[in-house]
Amino acid sequence: MLTLELCVAGVMLISLVIYVLTGGADFGGGIWDLFATGPRTKAQRTLIIQAIAPIWEANHVWLIVIVVLLFVAFPVAFAAISTALHIPLTLMLIGIVLRGSAFVFRTYDVQSDTTHRRWSRVFAIASVITPVMLGITLGAVASGTIHVDVKTRVVDTDFISAWFAPFPFAIGFFTLTLCALLAAVYLTLETDDPELQEDFRRRALISAVSVGAMAGLSFILSAEGAPTIRRGLGNAPWSIPFHILTGAVALWAIWTIWSRQFRLARLLVPIQVTLIVFGWGLAQYPYLVTPDLTFSNTAAPDTVLRPVLIVLSIGIVLLVPAFWYLYAVFKGTPRKTEAAAGRIDASRKD
Numbered sequence: 365m366l367t368l369e370l371c372v373a374g375v376m377l378i379s380l381v382i383y384v385l386t387g388g389a390d391f392g393g394g395i396w397d398l399f400a401t402g403p404r405t406k407a408q409r410t411l412i413i414q415a416i417a418p419i420w421e422a423n424h425v426w427l428i429v430i431v432v433l434l435f436v437a438f439p440v441a442f443a444a445i446s447t448a449l450h451i452p453l454t455l456m457l458i459g460i461v462l463r464g465s466a467f468v469f470r471t472y473d474v475q476s477d478t479t480h481r482r483w484s485r486v487f488a489i490a491s492v493i494t495p496v497m498l499g500i501t502l503g504a505v506a507s508g509t510i511h512v513d514v515k516t517r518v519v520d521t522d523f524i525s526a527w528f529a530p531f532p533f534a535i536g537f538f539t540l541t542l543c544a545l546l547a548a549v550y551l552t553l554e555t556d557d558p559e560l561q562e563d564f565r566r567r568a569l570i571s572a573v574s575v576g577a578m579a580g581l582s583f584i585l586s587a588e589g590a591p592t593i594r595r596g597l598g599n600a601p602w603s604i605p606f607h608i609l610t611g612a613v614a615l616w617a618i619w620t621i622w623s624r625q626f627r628l629a630r631l632l633v634p635i636q637v638t639l640i641v642f643g644w645g646l647a648q649y650p651y652l653v654t655p656d657l658t659f660s661n662t663a664a665p666d667t668v669l670r671p672v673l674i675v676l677s678i679g680i681v682l683l684v685p686a687f688w689y690l691y692a693v694f695k696g697t698p699r700k701t702e703a704a705a706g707r708i709d710a711s712r713k714d
Contacts, residue, residue: 368669371673372663372673373437373438375676376430376433377645379429379433380426381638381642383427384546384637385634385638386419386423387420388542388546388637389546389547390423390491391463391494391495391547392543392544393415393416393491393547394487394488394490394492395488395491395492395543395544395547396412396547396551397484397487398491399567402563404559407557407560411551411560415554416467419690419691419694422690425683437663438662438663438664440514440517440661441653441657444519444653445653448521448527449526450523452497453501456494456498458490459493459494460490463487466483466487469483470483470487492540496536496537496540498536499539500533500536501527503531503532503533503534503535503582503589503590504526504527504532506590506654507529507531507593508590508591508592508654510654512656514656514657530585531585531586531588531589531590534585534589535582538579538581538582541571541575541578542637542640545574545633546637548571549630549633550630551564552564552565552568552626552629553626561624568621568629569618569621575614592647592651593644593648593654595647596647596648596649597647600646602646606646610636610639613632613635614636617633
């Protein structure tokens with residue numbers, strides 16, 4: 365039965381998918397900014413800046429949607445997560461703020477080599493920390509180490525052990541590799557320069573292999589680190605077909621990257637990431653915070669959920685066309701002269 369709380373939870377899951385596909389790719393751009401190397405270092409960083417600049421602030425809308433819905437629709441779960449995981453959540457918030465600030469200051473501060481290098485380093489490191497902390501938070505929520513008394517709503521936590529464990533960290537680095545993969549694939553179509561496309565093609569292949577390795581490690585660690593997720597991924601009737609589908613899409617995506625079918629790769633890699641996130645959601649159901657908080661025992665009353673869904677319906681009608689227009693304006697054609705200029709200006713030290 366599709367209840368009101370499941371409708372809200374579905375919107376949260378879809379918002380998480382969109383945030384990973386958009387905001388996650390922005391973080392991935394910061395990762396490749398950190399690891400930009402070779403004779404086209406400057407051109408690589410210039411392309412990343414051009415790709416991120418028009419949209420990076422707007423992409424955080426989806427994270428705000430998730431936080432607001434969690435707070436309004438599932439207040440007990442919001443309290444439990446924000447209490448037990450306030451350290452990684454705070455680090456994630458600091459990373460978002462530092463990343464945005466550094467991105468702006470790098471563009472508009474004094475354009476000396478020293479200043480540019482300092483802000484670039486802050487931007488890149490924050491872009492690494494933030495997705496890792498997001499993944500750690502999701503891994504801790506699924507691990508079953510956050511215990512809550514539903515009646516008294518008291519969280520039993522020491523603020524460390526729920527997230528400072530192998531499984532949450534594996535999910536953290538798994539998230540990092542997904543962001544890096546998305547960014548590398550997207551960037552192959554942000555330029556018509558064959559050399560830059562090859563640079564990010566190689567990075568996409570490295571990221572794809574890393575995603576597979578971290579997925580395998582996370583699944584192994586889930587046996588003890590997140591048994592509920594392990595049972596869902598291993599024993600549910602849908603799990604084997606779902607694994608086959610996800611694996612087939614991943615292999616097809618790798619082949620398209622290898623064979624330089626970048627437009628098809630940009631379609632397949634987001635599908636792969638979407639399947640991974642949805643698989644996590646299905647495996648965790650019916651728990652919102654494993655093992656004590658389900659969607660039903662933490663949901664706000666229907667008198668709250670019903671207006672929330674009405675507002676969401678109105679918001680979708682306004683938000684989706686606005687985002688479509690934003691992307692149509694700023695992401696319609698590959699970057700040409702600016703990236704080439706960055707490559708030509710190789711005399712500037714990075």
